[in-house]
Amino acid sequence: MTRRRLPEWFVLLLPAIIVIAAVVLIPLLFSLYSSFTPYKLTRPSTLWKWVGTYNYEKILSDAKFWAAFGRTVLFLTIVLNLELLLGLGIALMMNKVTWGQRTLRTILMFPMMFSPILVGFQFKFIFNDNIGLVNNVLQSMGFDAALPWLVDGKLAMFSIMFAEIWMSTSVFAILILAGLFAMPRDPLEAAKVDGCTPWQSFRHITLPFLMPFIYIAMTIRSLDVARAYDIVQIMTGGGPARRTELLWTLMSRTGYVDARMGLANAMGYVSIILSILFTIYFFRKLSAARAELGMAG
Amino acid sequence: MTEVTLSQVVKKYGQHQAVHGIDLDIHDGEFVVLVGPSGCGKSTTLRMIAGLEDISGGEVAIGGRVVNDLPPRERNISMVFQNYALYPHMTVRENLGFSLRIAKQPEAEIAKAVDEAASILGLNELMDRKPAALSGGQRQRVAMGRAIVRHPDVFLFDEPLSNLDAKLRTQMRVEIKKLHQKVESTIIYVTHDQVEAMTLADRIVLMRDGHIVQVGTPLELFNTPVDTFVATFIGSPPMNLVDGVVRQGQITLDGGITVPVPVTAGALREGQAVKFGFRADNLMPVGHAVEDEGAVYELDLPVTLTEPLGTETLLFTKMAGGEVQAKMFNPRPVAPGEQLRFRLMLDKCHVFDATSGLAVRG
Ligand SMILES: Nc1ncnc2c1ncn2[C@@H]1O[C@H](COP(=O)(O)OP(=O)(O)OP(=O)(O)O)[C@@H](O)[C@H]1O
Ligand SMILES: [Mg+2]
Numbered sequence: 001m002t003r004r005r006l007p008e009w010f011v012l013l014l015p016a017i018i019v020i021a022a023v024v025l026i027p028l029l030f031s032l033y034s035s036f037t038p039y040k041l042t043r044p045s046t047l048w049k050w051v052g053t054y055n056y057e058k059i060l061s062d063a064k065f066w067a068a069f070g071r072t073v074l075f076l077t078i079v080l081n082l083e084l085l086l087g088l089g090i091a092l093m094m095n096k097v098t099w100g101q102r103t104l105r106t107i108l109m110f111p112m113m114f115s116p117i118l119v120g121f122q123f124k125f126i127f128n129d130n131i132g133l134v135n136n137v138l139q140s141m142g143f144d145a146a147l148p149w150l151v152d153g154k155l156a157m158f159s160i161m162f163a164e165i166w167m168s169t170s171v172f173a174i175l176i177l178a179g180l181f182a183m184p185r186d187p188l189e190a191a192k193v194d195g196c197t198p199w200q201s202f203r204h205i206t207l208p209f210l211m212p213f214i215y216i217a218m219t220i221r222s223l224d225v226a227r228a229y230d231i232v233q234i235m236t237g238g239g240p241a242r243r244t245e246l247l248w249t250l251m252s253r254t255g256y257v258d259a260r261m262g263l264a265n266a267m268g269y270v271s272i273i274l275s276i277l278f279t280i281y282f283f284r285k286l287s288a289a290r291a292e293l294g295m296a297g
Numbered sequence: 298m299t300e301v302t303l304s305q306v307v308k309k310y311g312q313h314q315a316v317h318g319i320d321l322d323i324h325d326g327e328f329v330v331l332v333g334p335s336g337c338g339k340s341t342t343l344r345m346i347a348g349l350e351d352i353s354g355g356e357v358a359i360g361g362r363v364v365n366d367l368p369p370r371e372r373n374i375s376m377v378f379q380n381y382a383l384y385p386h387m388t389v390r391e392n393l394g395f396s397l398r399i400a401k402q403p404e405a406e407i408a409k410a411v412d413e414a415a416s417i418l419g420l421n422e423l424m425d426r427k428p429a430a431l432s433g434g435q436r437q438r439v440a441m442g443r444a445i446v447r448h449p450d451v452f453l454f455d456e457p458l459s460n461l462d463a464k465l466r467t468q469m470r471v472e473i474k475k476l477h478q479k480v481e482s483t484i485i486y487v488t489h490d491q492v493e494a495m496t497l498a499d500r501i502v503l504m505r506d507g508h509i510v511q512v513g514t515p516l517e518l519f520n521t522p523v524d525t526f527v528a529t530f531i532g533s534p535p536m537n538l539v540d541g542v543v544r545q546g547q548i549t550l551d552g553g554i555t556v557p558v559p560v561t562a563g564a565l566r567e568g569q570a571v572k573f574g575f576r577a578d579n580l581m582p583v584g585h586a587v588e589d590e591g592a593v594y595e596l597d598l599p600v601t602l603t604e605p606l607g608t609e610t611l612l613f614t615k616m617a618g619g620e621v622q623a624k625m626f627n628p629r630p631v632a633p634g635e636q637l638r639f640r641l642m643l644d645k646c647h648v649f650d651a652t653s654g655l656a657v658r659g
Binding site for chain 1: 347348349368369370374375376378380381382383384385386395396399400427428429430443447
């Protein structure tokens with residue numbers, strides 16, 4: 001009797017396959033499975049009870065979930081657009097700087113070097129209504145009222161967005177700056193001769209050229225923002241009274257505080273769809289913009 | 298009427314001076330070619346006229362109006378760039394119409410002007426393609442089309458043909474000449490190729506190291522070069538130059554050959570070191586020469602190498618220690634080393650001062 005030998009390529013790939021399975025595949029399958037159970041962390045036996053799509057039905061009819069969902073979409077939209085505008089502005093200005101540009105570029109990267117947790121703490125302090133920097137400055141300028149930066153719903157959302165934008169605008173700035181460096185000078189000169197004002201040159205020549213770079217930044221950031229759990233968690237924890245509840249804080253509260261892991265995982269899968277949609281959308285835009293410029297692919 | 302006038306125009310890049318006080322008058326409808334070796338300041342001069350480069354000193358006037366401080370869009374010029382500089386995200390049609398659209402012309406007029414330019418340049422089939430999908434020659438034509446749709450006062454060309462292969466270049470040269478006859482605008486054309494300069498120009502401006510060396514019609518530059526630089530730059534093959542010394546109304550060349558001075562003797566000093574110049578066309582083997590009245594000097598020279606070109610053969614020979622080129626008409630095969638008797642047309646020869654390089658004429 002001859003033993004069947006495994007194909008060589010399979011043997012060689014086996015370690016990689018095992019690692020990927022252990023790290024990615026199994027947790028993925030496990031979480032997917034558990035989203036069809038009433039799994040509670042405190043009662044492991046619930047893991048074996050199949051409830052079908054109960055969790056999903058529950059989420060889809062849950063006003064709190066939809067509120068967080070809507071708030072997250074709003075958050076992403078505002079944050080990405082503002083980061084784009086600010087990043088574009090910074091990149092355009094940096095491109096004009098002729099002296100000390102390297103140093104400036106390095107400084108620009110600083111916010112990206114900090115852990116989001118630290119950034120969260122830092123802004124939590126800055127926006128604190130008693131001892132915070134902002135209110136202190138306002139008071140010394142003669143404003144009486146201490147603004148409840150992290151308590152009022154709208155102000156708190158503003159504060160979180162501010163922190164997020166502070167940390168990540170440089171992603172846009174740097175990618176757009178790279179685009180500006182790569183940009184050929186000739187078409188700009190041709191546009192000048194063709195009668196363009198500086199604004200028209202920007203609008204008709206520079207901006208179309210930058211679009212692929214902008215979409216790359218958008219794609220990267222939309223994946224990133226979908227994980228912007230840390231800053232929100234540190235600054236407000238989704239509170240007070242769920243006023244800043246985003247999908248990520250809602251999920252972690254459901255999973256770890258309420259211990260309802262099955263439900264939290266179901267939320268996870270719904271929100272992954274959001275993330276994937278954003279990514280697909282920007283990726284499409286990227287391909288279109290590249291095709292527009294006659295680039296391959 | 299669109300004359301272009303440069304007076305004492307200077308360009309400095311920091312410490313480095315690229316253009317040294319150029320004076321130039323270009324007439325309305327004239328085709329002027331700026332030519333010179335690489336780095337002599339041709340592009341810089343052209344870009345100052347276009348307004349793409351600041352003018353460090355002097356004045357540029359277009360149509361009688363000083364334009365030093367006007368941006369390019371207020372100079373009513375159009376420019377064709379060496380790398381075409383097409384807008385990559387626009388179709389050929391959009392590229393052609395862009396300047397008119399910026400000028401807010403009515404769509405109907407834009408379409409008309411674009412179609413007209415397209416048919417002049419044979420672009421009709423390509424109108425909906427992007428530049429990336431065009432060949433070099435096609436891009437070149439689009440760049441020219443983009444320049445002509447606006448009916449500018451002045452066309453500026455910066456080495457528009459240098460990225461094309463030899464055949465296409467010859468073809469486009471004819472196109473540009475035809476275009477000039479059709480539009481009758483002033484054209485300023487930069488090239489480092491003397492053949493382009495000779496064939497296209499009404500007047501050639503020959504530059505070196507940021508100075509103008511000579512301005513004149515192609516034949517003026519060919520027949521009466523002001524110095525050895527012009528003599529060797531214009532014409533192909535370059536003019537032969539042989540070292541010699543003036544002795545008793547004759548020029549004694551280094552190898553001991555003595556030729557009668559082809560200029561009035563008064564212009565030269567006894568013992569003056571000179572360069573004796575003549576073109577290959579004026580040194581021909583006996584029996585294979587173009588008959589030409591006028592003084593002729595005959596001498597024997599060895600042939601070292603031949604380059605048959607069909608109707609004529611270029612002969613490389615040794616004369617006074619240096620290599621010189623001669624032309625043989627109605628050629629027959631010549632073996633290297635063969636000794637031939639040559640006729641030198643003395644009336645067509647030039648004498649240059651050896652130290653200054655300037656032409657001596659009488
Ligand atoms: N931006 C610049 N900064 C500094 N020096 C420059 C700059 N542009 C051109 N120069 C210098 O000015 C001189 C003239 O340059 P220019 O581009 O006019 O040459 P050109 O005659 O067009 O040569 P080519 O035939 O190679 O195009 C050169 O010595 C060049 O090094
Ligand atoms: Mg040049």
